[in-house]
Amino acid sequence: MSASDDQADVERVLGGDISAFEGIVHRWQGPLINLAYRFSRDRGRAEEMAQEVFLRAYRGLGQWRRDAVFSTWLFALATNLYRSELRRIPAQSTSLDDIAEPADARACDAGLEERDRDSAVRRAVWNLPAKYREALILFYFHEMDVPSAARSLGLPEGTVKARLFRGREILRGKLPQLLAVPRLKEA
């Protein structure tokens, strides 16, 4: 995925060649759908939201200032839309209290599959308050790059770092036994 390809396609679309937008769709459909899926956990809805992002991107191509990389602009647009869509119609979620926590960490050590633990952590993230969840989703989506997450969210890096810290704190508080398992192994 090169920034110059995006720029060339954008110039062509703005020049009236709509078919050039297909290149943008092909390059970014995967990342946009996956980002939407991380927000909604619903494949159908993820594709609907990603389609809406492409439409808005098409309408607003002229507003993209060349001082930022196209993908930065596109992800900020997508993040904005996904957040507002999920505020409008929240995704179905399970309560944090519904997440099974073993009474004894040793039992957990013995019985809980790694996959189940991963799933529990993901569900816990999904049930965090929106501002922490969004920061975590964007941070991991951008492969743990705080500046990229901050640009997508339109927030200062310091705010994103604080939200990541607080989000992890809540996770640790909510899943102490799940996350403490390897510690017992080490001990």
Added chain:
Amino acid sequence: MERLVRHNEDEINRILSRDDEILPSSGFAVSVMDAVRREAAAPPPIPFPWKRALPGLLAGGFALALVLVAGVVAMVQLGRGATAPQFSVSLPSRMTPILGLQHNLAGAASWTVLALLLTWVSVKFSMRLASGRV
């Protein structure tokens, strides 16, 4: 303790970094391009006719300001009228016209409230019409 926190953070990073990836469905790009072509073919949205609406908006604003001023004046007069009973005790012959004035002002205030309500309803309705929600 610090080691535990570090370990937990690594653990969270490890788990959340390998989130499930999904692939776009086969017709997704085609469907997006169809929507984009429909969008391109659609006529541009009709802009709000500010030039035509401006005189009406100005007249409406002026009328609203007048109503507000009239309302405030009426309230002030009503407030002054409320002190009248002090005099009416010693001057019973003047009580009737003061009560009459109070009655008139109360009527004016209710008309003012009604006018404000009507203005509010018409503005709301126009905005809904303009946004195409009716």
